Amino acid sequence: MDGGVRVASAAVQRPDRHAHFRKHENALPAIPRGAGFSFAAASFGSGAESIEVTAFDRVLDFDTRTGQVEVEAGATLGALFEILAVRGYYLPVQPGHHRITVGGCIAANVHGKNPARDGTFVAQVESVRLFHPHHGCLELSRDKEPALFHATCGGMGLTGIIVAARLRTQRLPGASLRVAHRQVTTIAEGAGLLTEDAARSDLAYGWFDCARRGRAHGRGIVVTGQFVSTRETESTLKLPRSRFSPEARAWLPFSLLNPASIRLVNAAYFWSLRRSSNTIVTLADGLYPTRANELYLSLFGRRGLHECQALVPHANLAEFAARLRDHATRAGACITLTVAKPFNGTSDLIRFDGSGISLAIEMPRSAAADRLLPEVDRLVVDLGGRPNIIKDSRLPRSIFEATYPDCDRFRTILRRWDPQRLFRSELSERLGL
């Protein structure tokens, strides 16, 4: 999706019948694929056939007593949202685009709008049905095959193909979100507000302008929101159609983002948010904000963008922000977007979680970005941070191993389950998984 990794001839198949999930011995290397929206190359790789699961899109059961929904892996978050919302339920942890699949969310263990309060996607997974050609289909949960369950949730599709899952939904507290925007002058100040407000917010993130020079550098807006009850209408619970895809993102042959245009866009965004201190937004806009960023992402053109996201301990955030600024200035790199979210969990295996503030930064692909990113890697290691492997398509193995102390345990579980290591992607090869 970020334009960083391309395969010359992609072998993709899109099965639509359960006969595909039969035990057999002569399987070839493969990797499951959902919507293909991840920035890192997690759903394809040379020598591995991508198995797109989007035809398995059914909602099999919804139990209003327990609030649990059983859904096939190819169902999109948007389709599930429309079905759940009319019944008064929703999934608290969801990434920003409604075309992302449930299987992809589990495999990448994505986070939502307030990870400090809601945790990451695994928190709402009750059980998973996993297919591996040598083992057939297996039900996994915290009680049944717990090691494999935990390796599958956030396992980047390397344990096999997630066929279906049972998810824990919650009562939808309202049909809209009241969103407050507060202006801050530094990233550290914003992080303080986010940490303070996380417990009482349904949505909490900060946006910062790191393209500016001088005193305005790092100024930003802290966005917090709560569900509010407004009159529900059919239209507020329907999502607009989107044709966004990795190909659609890259339709522009060149990038329109340069330091001057980025400063202009950021300034306009800052002033537009500053003026609207308290607004009511629809569920669709509140839960799936990336939809509004489709145009922004396509401005990076065919060459694409770099995103990297790191979880930094609270105590080191101010130093991280200051050193990031120095490195960016020295490298001549222009950061288009900086987004912060509060975290308050613990990381397990290769899942992106922990306690601190995550900072995601984006920039156009350029020589300056190539100079900056290794510096950011070193900075993350120095300050006890952890990079997000699903966001960064170039993250080197050495940095991954230095920041994920559990990675060897993940490797051991994986090899015990699948000695032949049938499921592999560009990501798994790069990180030595």
Next chain:
Amino acid sequence: MSALVFGASAGLGRALARELASRGENLVLVARNPEDLAAEAAHLRTVYGATVEWMALDASDPRATEELTELAGAAAIRDLFFPIGMGIEEDDGSLPPATIAALVSANLTSVMAAVSLFLPRLLAANVGNIIGIGSVAALRGRSRNVAYAAAKRGLESYFESLRHRTAASGVRVQFYRLGYLDTQMSFGRHLPFPKASVQAIACTVMRNLGKDVGCMPLPAFWRPVGWALRALPWRIYRRLNF
């Protein structure tokens, strides 16, 4: 009132079943694999609250449709949908006899047999729709799908006869001659004409229910393509490699 959908677990059959369920129709789903049928039925019940039954049946087995006899006698089925078909890569005129029998059964005789079980009741009730799905492959025979094209052309002829048989009644017989569809069969293949989405086709079929549309090529651009293909003199057609 119920609708019977053949091939309901994937492709166009799945799209038609979902459209029907969203309109509040009761459904009987028929396909080969019980697991796929159970999953699709669960989806239609959970999402649309539809009343759904299913029956696993292999249309390539000429005798399999006999299992529908009981259903034809009991249920108030008014609409029959046959979005089924079976193509084989090596269909160049030298398939083994058993394979040809299976192919002709899946594309032609199973549909004829199923219709014959339900037709008397539909005529007696003087209401209903019978929807056949053909292929542009039937426009002119070609070396790449010898038996398939023959079976589909037979199906067109059968639906024309059926339309004639029901002309004086309230039963509507419709036939859609489809081009390439965006299904698992065509996934990843580069084809000379665009692939139509099964949802779009299903919507058109739903809109036309109850109308006397006869034989309709879908998407519409296939109509002039069909004329052109049929008008090609043999001297030119024989040289085409497609």
